[in-house]
């Protein structure tokens with residue numbers, strides 16, 4: 001899908017079921033791939049990133065069938081593979097960085113490739129991290145393709161987690177299957193909630209990791225996933241954040257499928273919309289968001305970088321200055337999201353200043369869009385979804401170019417958004 005028209009919406013009202021978490025799904029697929037017994041993963045949403053993870057374990061020799069939203073694993077990846085290995089991680093940052101760490105399980109040459117924006121995203125933390133384990137890595141100036149060779153030699157390594165937590169997620173999972181214990185030091189870990197999710201799911205799969213303040217991780221080797229398991233993927237708080245903001249600026253919504261006590265860091269979107277004046281209520285397991293007088297707000301999104309695009313929309317609708325901190329986390333996403341948001345909001349006269357680590361949004365209030373306008377997603381799913389919200393209270397239709405970017409995490413986004 002190249003360009004989509006979104007008609008102006010007067011208000012938001014409806015009920016939606018949120019797709020399942022792509023972060024949990026990719027982790028579950030990786031863990032299932034390492035299992036010795038049958039695993040059933042229920043409630044998968046077939047986003048491009050989830051399909052990428054599924055394709056990777058298939059390339060590594062796992063055998064599974066799909067039945068509706070379920071993945072039924074028959075046998076895990078071939079750990080005794082003695083020929084060259086090559087995986088295509090499509091556009092997924094998580095799959096690229098997580099599955100690169102699978103090279104630690106093999107002595108054979110291991111090539112990691114991908115498609116689209118991932119070719120522009122740094123893999124330095126993967127390259128340096130694998131080198132610390134004793135591997136040799138050829139890269140395209142710090143980016144994919146990565147050609148990984150040699151043996152896994154070291155038991156005590158330091159990993160850079162200051163740009164991304166995603167490689168650490170892979171290393172925590174994979175080192176549990178090495179034939180000895182590993183200690184990993186990560187001095188400046190960012191995106192900690194994502195590591196909590198990894199540890200949470202590893203526990204579910206029966207794997208143990210100890211850590212001291214998310215800085216030193218001790219992983220026992222020779223662990224295995226021997227038990228038959230059924231794992232149901234919970235709703236995606238990052239995807240839900242767009243509808244939560246839509247309601248906070250435009251009316252009322254009831255969302256199904258989200259866990260109130262989820263470990264997903266992006267559930268802090270509820271704190272942000274409350275700060276901006278909306279009311280939040282749980283009723284029989286459903287989340288209900290109701291708009292009230294909209295207020296500018298301050299928020300630290302340093303540990304939940306994916307919330308920046310919806311938070312910028314929330315701020316744009318609140319008259320006055322809102323400040324979101326954590327901008328340094330945005331450079332290495334599908335687009336450089338600080339700059340992208342600044343450029344796209346400038347099209348409707350909403351000024352965004354990037355002051356060091358702070359994004360200051362000069363909110364305009366409604367109506368925010370007064371004439372027909374075409375936004376570009378910059379091929380970034382979260383930008384496409386954020387810009388779509390600007391149809392709320394608009395006086396004219398809006399258009400999104402490269403609209404199909406949403407397939408990366410939420411293929412039914414427009415269908416859902418157009419029904420509320």
Ligand SMILES: O=C(O)C1=C[C@@H](OP(=O)(O)O)[C@@H](O)[C@H](O)C1
Nearest residue numbers: 023094163164165166191194306
């Ligand atoms: O582990 C994960 O599932 C993710 C971690 C975060 O990335 P970083 O750790 O690179 O910040 C997040 O932005 C990404 O969308 C998903």
Ligand SMILES: C=C(OP(=O)(O)O)C(=O)O
Nearest residue numbers: 091092093094306333334
């Ligand atoms: C940054 C994202 O994902 P990834 O890094 O896995 O590509 C995202 O989903 O916003």
